[in-house]
Amino acid sequence: MPRGRVLIVDDEANARTALSEILREEGFTTETAADGFKALGKIDDFQPEVILTDLKMPGLDGLGLMEKAKEAAPDAVVVVMTAYGTIGSAVDAVKRGAENYLTKPLDDAEALVAIVAKGIEKSRLLQETRRLRDRLRERNVFGHVVGEHESVKALLEMVQQVAPSRASVLIVGESGTGKELIAEAIHQNSPRANRPFIRLNCAALAETLLESELFGHERGAFTGAIGRREGRFKQADGGTLLLDEVSEIPPPLQVKLLRFLQTREFERVGGNETLKVDVRVIAATNRDLEDQIRAGRFREDLYYRLNVVTLTIPPLRDRASDIPGLASFFLRKYAQENGKRIEGFDDEAIDALLRYRWPGNVRELENAIERAVVLGNGPRIQRKHLPSNVVPSDVREGTPKVPGATIYELEKWAILETLEAVGGSTSRAATVLGISPRKIQYKLHEYQGGGERKSKVPEE
Ligand SMILES: Nc1ncnc2c1ncn2[C@@H]1O[C@H](COP(=O)(O)OP(=O)(O)OP(=O)(O)O)[C@@H](O)[C@H]1O
Numbered sequence: 001m002p003r004g005r006v007l008i009v010d011d012e013a014n015a016r017t018a019l020s021e022i023l024r025e026e027g028f029t030t031e032t033a034a035d036g037f038k039a040l041g042k043i044d045d046f047q048p049e050v051i052l053t054d055l056k057m058p059g060l061d062g063l064g065l066m067e068k069a070k071e072a073a074p075d076a077v078v079v080v081m082t083a084y085g086t087i088g089s090a091v092d093a094v095k096r097g098a099e100n101y102l103t104k105p106l107d108d109a110e111a112l113v114a115i116v117a118k119g120i121e122k123s124r125l126l127q128e129t130r131r132l133r134d135r136l137r138e139r140n141v142f143g144h145v146v147g148e149h150e151s152v153k154a155l156l157e158m159v160q161q162v163a164p165s166r167a168s169v170l171i172v173g174e175s176g177t178g179k180e181l182i183a184e185a186i187h188q189n190s191p192r193a194n195r196p197f198i199r200l201n202c203a204a205l206a207e208t209l210l211e212s213e214l215f216g217h218e219r220g221a222f223t224g225a226i227g228r229r230e231g232r233f234k235q236a237d238g239g240t241l242l243l244d245e246v247s248e249i250p251p252p253l254q255v256k257l258l259r260f261l262q263t264r265e266f267e268r269v270g271g272n273e274t275l276k277v278d279v280r281v282i283a284a285t286n287r288d289l290e291d292q293i294r295a296g297r298f299r300e301d302l303y304y305r306l307n308v309v310t311l312t313i314p315p316l317r318d319r320a321s322d323i324p325g326l327a328s329f330f331l332r333k334y335a336q337e338n339g340k341r342i343e344g345f346d347d348e349a350i351d352a353l354l355r356y357r358w359p360g361n362v363r364e365l366e367n368a369i370e371r372a373v374v375l376g377n378g379p380r381i382q383r384k385h386l387p388s389n390v391v392p393s394d395v396r397e398g399t400p401k402v403p404g405a406t407i408y409e410l411e412k413w414a415i416l417e418t419l420e421a422v423g424g425s426t427s428r429a430a431t432v433l434g435i436s437p438r439k440i441q442y443k444l445h446e447y448q449g450g451g452e453r454k455s456k457v458p459e460e
């Protein structure tokens with residue numbers, strides 16, 4: 001494997017050849033140029049990792065080249081060469097961003113190789129960092145937030161505006177609208193992106209547990225507290241803490257949370273050591289907190305601390321134009337997960353997705369698509385692959401036409417639909433249809449046998 005790409009820039013032909021030979025012998029790939037402009041012309045194709053350049057050259061000199069190369073090859077490392085007695089200019093070049101310098105004429109091939117090898121190493125580190133950063137950006141700067149609707153664009157703009165600061169953010173939206181996704185997007189777009197993103201569901205724990213989960217506890221703070229434990233605030237130090245379902249925090253804890261937001265200080269449960277952390281708090285709720293305040297269940301002062309900025313995520317039914325995009329996104333995701341080749345949806349399926357009200361919002365849509373991918377076997381998702389609540393029963397596959405259908409077909413349809421609507425209970429379906437459970441069972445047996453049987457239906 002080549003040890004790296006070195007671009008040698010010198011107006012003296014002999015120097016170019018000599019340097020090139022030494023470096024090639026050591027396994028580097030080289031390219032040469034007689035001045036700065038010629039060197040720039042080679043950067044795109046050659047992609048040098050180290051630029052080894054003379055300082056004094058006609059046309060564009062070493063410093064000029066260094067300046068211009070920053071754009072064309074941002075991860076390339078520059079090593080300058082300078083004649084004995086002009087070290088000052090080399091030092092100046094290093095101050096302006098050159099990685100190292102060598103003096104000419106070169107009498108120490110080992111030093112040359114060592115300096116170039118180090119330069120390559122440095123450049124590869126820079127390349128790797130950039131790749132990681134780009135990938136992070138791709139993945140997180142709304143990489144997987146799908147949405148073209150004005151309201152979503154405005155929301156993402158807000159995310160970008162609030163992300164850099166530590167201001168508390170309150171995210172409001174119905175269940176499944178993407179509150180957690182947006183909270184993560186804020187974190188990933190903030191300077192805290194490389195620090196922890198911690199989430200705590202405040203509805204899931206009873207008061208004492210919630211307090212210790214948030215603030216940690218000392219050994220023996222309560223029965224079962226065998227050792228000291230750090231809480232989520234401590235874990236999130238330097239990063240972001242998402243308090244999900246924040247409306248469910250009991251009032252005594254609301255006071256403690258308020259104090260934290262005012263001072264960034266807290267104590268572990270059962271302790272008196274005051275801890276200070278740097279945590280950005282994002283709160284999410286699917287309730288109307290102002291209603292909760294009026295009802296005396298949520299502190300108004302805490303509300304104002306939490307909602308320095310409020311982001312409201314509109315329900316999916318109010319941005320129906322995003323449904324096809326989201327559906328395709330989830331289709332790709334689950335087709336890949338399940339190793340299936342499905343290209344898209346047929347018109348009827350899209351139509352059904354657009355008509356539905358989506359009480360469970362994006363999460364419900366995601367689940368519906370996952371299910372359709374699992375059930376589907378053709379190249380396209382059809383209406384019949386969608387959950388029955390999404391597809392209105394009057395347009396469902398197999399709905400018999402009147403006139404046209406036989407009584408047998410109508411009866412079968414009525415029984416199966418009713419059964420599905422009541423969750424599969426034959427006794428409840430029987431009540432609805434006004435027939436006996438036994439008759440339903442008999443009919444089901446018959447349908448499973450396939451086709452119409454002429455056997456006698458038992459008497460009611
Ligand atoms: N705009 C979007 N683009 C892509 N995926 C989305 C979008 N909005 C939500 N999702 C996906 O939908 C699912 C539900 O989102 P999320 O968990 O963030 O919702 P939530 O508002 O926190 O829900 P809940 O109130 O139930 O906690 C997740 O899998 C999420 O990735």
Ligand SMILES: [Mg+2]
Pocket residue numbers: 179180244
């Ligand atoms: Mg959530």
